[in-house]
Amino acid sequence: MSSELERVSGLIREVEDFPQPGVLFRDLSPLLADAEGFRVVVEEMAAHGTEADVDVVVGIEARGFLLGAAVALRLGLGVVGVRKPGKLPAVAHRVDYALEYGTATLELPEGTLRRGARALVVDDVLATGGTVEAACSLVEHAEAEVSAVSVVMELAALNGRRRLAGRKVRSLLTV
Ligand SMILES: O=P(O)(O)OC[C@H]1O[C@H](OP(=O)(O)OP(=O)(O)O)[C@H](O)[C@@H]1O
Numbered sequence: 001m002s003s004e005l006e007r008v009s010g011l012i013r014e015v016e017d018f019p020q021p022g023v024l025f026r027d028l029s030p031l032l033a034d035a036e037g038f039r040v041v042v043e044e045m046a047a048h049g050t051e052a053d054v055d056v057v058v059g060i061e062a063r064g065f066l067l068g069a070a071v072a073l074r075l076g077l078g079v080v081g082v083r084k085p086g087k088l089p090a091v092a093h094r095v096d097y098a099l100e101y102g103t104a105t106l107e108l109p110e111g112t113l114r115r116g117a118r119a120l121v122v123d124d125v126l127a128t129g130g131t132v133e134a135a136c137s138l139v140e141h142a143e144a145e146v147s148a149v150s151v152v153m154e155l156a157a158l159n160g161r162r163r164l165a166g167r168k169v170r171s172l173l174t175v
């Protein structure tokens, strides 16, 4: 890990029993609110996108929107937000998935991913992998390609990588 990344990783807040008892929630909000922290993680994720030769960024609601938009701007690319249900006026496809603390749904906006596009999927945390897996399946349903997945933090104990086998996944920090 770079010394810059090591320094800013201290900005991640751990919240016990959120959103339900027994969950240790990794809150990246303070890191994203810090100019240096935000710059470091966005630059590292953008480097991943460059290596994977992507041509669009897909950010996952909610913190993946913040990261994805900044990474896309840095790469000179557009950004697509995959959203929680009920927000989009036109839905291309919808996927239900399981989380560490419940179930959820993600939707892909209509008319955003062209067939054959090479996507970098971006989120803050990889836990069970259900969210990233759902986002990848939305990309693939649009006949685009997931060239790489980039997250800031991976929770190794929840083994999200098992669900993402065969995909190019990079996390900046693993706990
Ligand atoms: O790997 P998984 O087990 O799927 O979990 C990871 C997801 O969980 C968190 O979001 P959450 O669904 O809590 O929603 P939020 O972004 O709206 O806070 C986090 O931001 C990831 O998107």
Ligand SMILES: Nc1ncnc2[nH]cnc12
Residues within 6 Å of the ligand: 023, 024, 025, 026, 027, 099, 100, 101, 125, 127, 128, 155
């Ligand atoms: N422990 C956790 N912290 C932050 N985001 C999460 N998503 C699923 N589990 C999480």
